Amino acid sequence: MSPDRAVLERAIERGEREGGSVEFKERLQRDVHLSDGRRESLAAQLRHRVLSGDGEATYVVGVTDEGGLAGIPPAQFSESMDVLSLLAEEAGAHIEDVQTWGVDPSNADSAANRSPPGDAGGEGGRGDGTHGGTRGDAVGQDATSGLVGVATIREGGILDVDDSHIVVGTAGHVDHGKSTLVGSLVTGQADDGDGGTRGYLDVQPHEVERGLSADLSYAVYGFDDDGPVRMDNPHRKSDRARIVEESDRLVSFVDTVGHEPWLRTTIRGLVGQKLDYGLLTVAADDGPTKTTREHLGVLLATELPTIVAITKADVVSEDRLREVEREIERMLREADRSPLRIDRHGVDAAVEEIGETVVPIVTTSAVRMEGVDVLDELFERLPKTAGADGEFRMYVDRTYNVTGVGAVASGTIMSGEVEAGDELLIGPMPDGGFREVEARSIEMHYHRVDHAEAGRIVGIALKGIPESEVERGMVLIPRESEPTAVREFEAEVMVLNHPTRIDDGYEPVVHLETVSEAAAFYPEGGTLLPGDKGRATVRFKFRPYLVEEGQRFVFREGQSKGVGTVTDVHPAE
Template identity: 80%
Template sequence: MSPDRAVLERALERGEQEGGSVEFKERLTRDLHLADGRLESLAAQLRHRVLSGDGEATYVVGVTDDGGLAGIPPAEFSESMDVLSLLAEEAGAHIEDVQTWGVPGRDGGADRGIVGVATVREGAMLDVDDQHIVVGTAGHVDHGKSTLVGSLVTGQPDDGEGGTRGFLDVQPHEVERGLSADLSYGVYGFDEDGPVHTLNPHRKQDRARVVEEADRLVSFVDTVGHEPWLRTTIRGLVGQKLDYGLLVVAADDGPTKTTREHLGILLATDLPTIVAITKADMVEEERLLEVEREVERLLRNADRTPLRIERHGVDTAIEEISEQVVPIVTTSAVTMEGLDVLDQLFERLPKTADGAGAFSMYIDRTYSVTGVGAVASGTIRSGTVAAGDELLVGPMADGGFREVEVRSIEMHYHRVDEARAGRIVGIALKGVREADLQRGMVLLPRDADPSAVWEFEAEVMVLNHPTRIGEGYEPVVHVETVSEAAAVYPEEGHLLPGDTGRARVRFKFRPYHVEAGQRFVFREGQSKGVGTITKVLPGD
């Protein structure tokens, strides 16, 4: 019996008892259980169960009154969770976690439905303020990026073998079982007493605790250090609404070709960036000084001003960090050198992403969760979204947009009633199948008038190319979470390395919703460039 199944078995074994914290329900429906006084009585019952369990109750849905496994269809289970959420809200509580299992049919046939265990906890759903920054990490493979972030979010030193790196692995079963919004691979926060660490990031309840307790949150968005996966790195840095970049450079290796690639992407997207020199414990002082000078030269060659925090202080770094000034800090995850400096920075750096305007979110990942349905996750680009909101999603393959409803929202495994710009969230959608959703689609308010765009005009700059870019050149274009092959048609017929000019860009396989002013990166092989959309063009 798996540990997950044990949760169900324990609840069934405890059973419904007078004065107990377990409640059995076969199903909950809006028409029956929210009608004429039923809501108040059921909310009172839920409150009684929560108090009996010292602030936590267990609701088993899909079972008979005596605990028999009845199983109900996924749509009915989903409705039951909606009703239970309303009952919890009425009782001053919230659903913290839901786990589901199939109920096998007779004689080993197809499942006849599902049964689920919902953990209901005292207290309203989380209301997060605006003190939440999102940091995109970058750097060459084996330069200690994941280890550094692992030590930051846990507050624990590394064992010298990359042990804290393991805290940041995303577990496949977490994606399959929950409304995972875990685009970021690490989260920690701060309260009036200092850092609030994620003691065991493998436990989603622990991440949820950090989100609940911290006055300020810091999320780290994963990127990949291997050169062959530069596309994935671009998606992490361009496709999320980041506030800052964190570039790591190992003291024993120094800046590499990949380091320069990642720095170029960070700077091309005008993202304020911090450079952390890692593995300071592994080299002599002379080598450390040499790498520091290499990093400073690298930044100056990119027309940026390096600022050594060791020399100028944290206050100056916070005041000066910008698109032009790049603070540098020396660190070691083993000795914890420099991590207090990063803590001070992340606790005090202001949020930079402007989230004003109507709600919009580009989809980065999609999931299908049993009993819940389609889940779209990404970083909210602007505005706010709340459970029950009616939205549009698209464009679909035919260029149209579909009406959907927000069923629920989760952030770092914690269910929230509302989320704002800059939040990394998973949004459960009613009215669409997961199979119909794709990365690069956008969620917008229902009253928006979005368009599906095949072509746009842009100002582009060629960062690197072996010869020249001519008519019909086909790179991959990365804008928001869109990663799509496109044809480029320079206004002057061609562009050389270092050139800046106007061009027309056409998506090759399907349209997307893009807008004037959005920045993008394009690449193909060793060729790279950046651009800004100046005008979207009508037609197909």
């Protein structure tokens, strides 16, 4: 018997008992269970179950009063979860987790001790930690299939977080210790010298096996009045939720990719997120590399306040450490930035001076936990830089299909705020149109929130669109907006590197917010040389996106790289 199915079996075996923490529900309906006083009665019942379970209750949905596996259609299961969420909120609790299994209602066994056919359960935690639940790849494929689910409900209302939340994007060459350093920061655990703490961030088995990150990963820790609030077990999504719940200030990391073949993914992580700060790592045994300089160029081109962390200080001599420090200072000055050594000038100076022209430098060792306290103090004190003004806007970075919930779009909120139940638009679709959807629920680092603001990395469950139609680069905005899809725009560009010259029709990949799309460039005057600044018309090759004046972007093709700012847009034809 799989451990996931054992969760369902144990809940049914425990059964409904007076004074117990388990409740069976075949289905919950808005028009039935939230009207005529039933809402208050059912909320009181839920509160009783939570108290009976010392702060935790289990609701089994899709079963009869006797525990028989009835199964209900996905749409009804989704409605039941919405109603259960409202009842939990009324009772001062929240849904912590949902696991689901598929059954065929026509063959559903009414005996409580039999296993549900078509078992497709399995906990659905993902690398970005944005939306809990269960991914049912095999559930709901047949028109006759229904769902049975186990919802874990915990005491405490849906979390409402404040503005003390900064988002940090990491960058640096492969094997320069980005993920290892972040792993030690969020856990407070020293590395074993073989990158053991980096395993807390990697989300794909082949990444762990090879020791290389191939996609963006996420981590979080926080601070309260007593100092850092760190993770006990980062692999357990409830631990991430605990950090969010207990902390007065949160620090989220978007950990990017150091290997050259995945530079496109790194650019997406640095350009497509609403970051407050950049953390560039340079290994003391290797020093600044070509990739280091490329990543620094992207950080500075996006005007992101940046900290340089020298890693692996434990594996080199003092003389080598001083040599690498001088190389980094020289690299920063060549980029018209002033280095600020924290060991000389202190954390106060770093907090006051960090910005467009000053880059603090800190020496670290994840093995000896050297410099971790300095970074802690920095991240606890640094102000949030990403503003929350304007209407809600979130560019989609990843999409998921969660059984019983539906399409989930995750990304970083670029501006404004969103609440569960908000009516939104998503798009543009390939034809330039926008689709009406509803924000069914919102999660941040595996914790349900009732609303979220600019800078938060969240997952939003969407009602009104299948996951197959949601794509990276689309945007979520309020329904009352009047968006216009853009196929072509004007821009001020600067060529950072190119082997020859850029002529009309040059086709790099443009990275703008979470958009990564091939585009044709038409420079004003017909040509741009390396180091040139000028104007150009840029046209997406395959489809339109939502683009606005003032947005910054990076373009890349082979060894050619550049940055730009949108100055005017042309509506899609």
